[in-house]
Amino acid sequence: MTKGRGPFGLVLRRCLGLATLPTLLATLLAWWLAPRSEGEPLAAAAAAEPWVALPLLCAAAICTLATAGFWPMFAQGRPGADMVRRLHPRRLQGGGRAIAAALVAQALLTTAVLLPLLPAIGAPAKANAQVTATADRDVLLPGDGSVGELAFTVPAGRTYRAVTIRPLAGAPADGLVPTRLHLHGDDGALSEHEIAVDDSLQVFQLRFAPRPLRHFRLVRNGGTVPLLFPPGSVTVQLDAAHPTWANALLLVLVLLLPSWLALGLGCLCGRAAALPTTATVVAALLFVATVGELGPAASALRRVLRGEWLLGESLFASLTGGGVLRTGLPLLLVGCAAMFVASRVQPWRRR
């Protein structure tokens, strides 16, 4: 038995050794500074998101960069590369196991961060799946009052508890008066709550007592701002709830995608480039794919903080929804392709 002494064990220990303390400190900082939820979950989620992202990014950055810096095959011209190449003569020369170890280390740290932090900052205790509502006919609510309401249909046979809208706002013809909306069901008002929309991509949630639903209407109650509801901009929340810890574990998997992409391309880059180049590529990709919303990480974190179940329909949401699969699948595939190409390309060797 030689467990724990190969690339996987060494890289795992290295990542955990380097990343644990900074991640812990970043978690404490997030716990201290993140605003607590005070009734309105969407606003609270938006406010807490950057703070919760901090320890997650910290763990991801340290694990990926530590791996690239530690395992000699991630760059050309590293000391002892000949020895490692000879001891690990397979195509990736231990790089695959090093990447797996980095991802496991990141997953362990991220899980350890999310499970206590989410309840501590007041994230919803349960996660509910979302279903996209389909507009019956019009998707535009003009600001001139010519159309007073829009009708939507949702799949039958389920129990719902809230409607979330994220419309695009147009320029008002007259003076700007926020458009006020009410939510009505088949048999009258679903919610007494009224919302006022005056800008694009504002997110509002209208809650109501859980009930089966087939159709609902968004009724305009004054205002001059025209509102457009493209597909995916109106969702309804199912009443069936899932534990937040399960949602957090799904989020952990989503958060591994940017690291997978960064390390896969870093592995390929290391076939010809020196360590500074590889480290820059890894860091830039990780940053863009995590914070820059190239991938699903940022939106998935937001959804978890809002109490949206990641395995719900939003997984496949398109356009404005930015579903996990739609944005995550390219990262996964590009990472796989990079690893495959790296395994086929012989390192460029100086004489």
Added chain:
Amino acid sequence: MQIYHRPRMASAISAQQLTVSFRGRGRRPDVTALHPLDLELERGRITGLLGPNGSGKTTLLRVLAGLLEPTGGSVAVLGELPTSTAMRQRVAFQPEGMLPMPVLTGREFLAFVGAAIALPNRVADERIAHWLRRLELDGAADRALGGYSTGMQKRLNLAAALLGEPELLLLDEPTSGLDPFGSELVMQVLRERAAAGATVLMASHQLLEVEEICDEVLVMHRGRLCARGTLAELLATGDRALVFRGLDDAAVDEVKAAVVARGGEVLRVERAREHLFALFRRLAQQGDDASPR
């Protein structure tokens, strides 16, 4: 692509028309690092590989270690292709330069090597303890490699090479950067391994050490094997010399006159002196005795 040929049974290394070329980048022409080379090395011997920088020594060692594919000819190491999996344990390669992963401790690094050559942990631990002790590194075993001196890294590198008890040791400059005691220790260990049946091929610029330890020497120049043989064969001039001591000046003059009278030539008369290593060891011993522990 590597080509296999059936080697002679006694051969540790067998090469026929072995050629290595590197493709030139851009407009630079191709570089031939090894011109067609034929080589048979018997098992159980220590062979020195000499030559100036750029003569192809490291290239030859890297081909034999399976790290570089020859562009022509064929090569077999211990009767098999250098790249075969079994060669990882049967053949050890000690490359020149620093060790990988400087954050590991010496013990962790050896454990990593042991795992890579599929030694069970218990066996690896026993051998690690043995080689750390034998190469006088047990005091630094739990320090990070980054804090090791060049000499300590060399000795640890040798320990890593010996961990699998290989049948063939390919060593690139095993004593460069070592102090005389370290060099002596490495030489002793290599002699022991050769006595136990291992074959050693070592590239070196330390001519005195090669002269002291090697049964045979290969001399390379510009990618060609330009001389090969035992030291006695290579260094013999055909002349015989008379070496004596214990005579006073008058007696020395008489001997010189007799030599000239018989048609010989007196090249030089010099004072007998001790070997530099003996002086070094004596002074170091005095220093140890004088300084409190």
